[in-house]
Amino acid sequence: MGLFSIFTKEIAIDLGTANTVILYNDKVVVDEPSIIAIDRDTKELQAVGKKALMMEGKEHERIKTIRPLRDGVIADFQSTEKMLYELIKMTGSKRYFFPQSLKMVICIPSGITEVEERAVRDSAEHAGAKEVRMIYEPMAAAIGTGIDVLDANGNMIIDIGGGTSEIAVLALGGIVCSKSIKIAGVEFNYDIQEYMRKKHNIAIGFSTSEQIKINVGSAIEDLENPPEDYEVYGRDLLQGIPICVKVNYREIAQALDRSISKIEAAVINALENTPAELSADIYKTGIYMAGGGSLLRGLDKRISKKTSLKVHVAEDPLKAVARGTAIALKNFDKFPFLIQ
Secondary structure, three states: OOHHHHHEEEEEEEEOOOEEEEEEOOEEEEEEEOOEEEEOOOOOEEEEOHHHHHHOOOOOOOEEEEOOEEOOEEOOHHHHHHHHHHHHHOOOOOOOOOOOEEEEEEEEOOOOOHHHHHHHHHHHHHOOEEEEEEEEHHHHHHHHHOOOOOOOOOEEEEEEOOOOEEEEEEEOOEEEEEEEEOOOHHHHHHHHHHHHHHHHOEEOOHHHHHHHHHHHOEOOOOOOOOOOOEEEEEEEOOOOOEEEEEEOHHHHHHHHHHHHHHHHHHHHHHHHOOOHHHHHHHHHHOEEEEOHHHHOEOHHHHHHHHHOOOEEEOOOHHHHHHHHHHHHHHOOOOOOOOEO
16 A cells, blocks of 8 residues: 555445445445435435434424435435435544545446436535546446456346346456346335235335335245244224234235346346357356345245246345445456446
């Protein structure tokens, strides 16, 4: 490290629709929900991350919670800037005679437009970054999973995040073909909310649907080790009073079937557009999965059955993209796929 490295702080950011993860010195220093709470009148920030999440669905007339990212991209520029600034402050900073300048690598969806890419860069710069580069999510996920992306052998990665599912075939340090769809963890939650409303006549919030997905979420109706039934509390749509109902994993598998079918179709579409030589490689190596959505019970088996290929889930799928982004940060000037 050079003399002036003490004046530069290097951080890797997985800026996700559901959660934002920041790594500093190869360690996860921030892992917070991508949500803020503001005062409606003064527009002042009231809470960020977990504290703001606790307020969601419970706000009074002066408090407003905002999820500034939607479908993997920035939907609210000012809110994203505020959120990034506060999350970066959480990383801590050593005090020197001069303030440290920030050097960042941020991951972005592969289907992002130039305008959306510019919005990410501007938010990072307004949050204090002096140098920003970006990496596509499937590339970061592949690196974080342990795939040698610079190798000539082809690999397929499926990254199911909060806002988007990224399917890509990689070889020689580049994305050969990819498919990005806006069906992922957040859409799963909406599917569960709709199912509970139609089948059980109960209204539930977004946070409750997330807990249902975690506790009894499934992609298939026949699990070897099924979870116990889960008690759900909400408002009875007929009587308007609080009630409790029990749901099982088979019900949630039915609720998520339509969205998972769309992910399967996107995977098949990516495979159809894969060059023959790379198809041969994928047949041998199989498909790799990362992202929080890959933790859904039975999803790997369902995709394996659909494609007739082996499916490997990353060791720590939730942090795979963030780890890959951190590795890219270490190779800031060497990796050809980092966006200037």
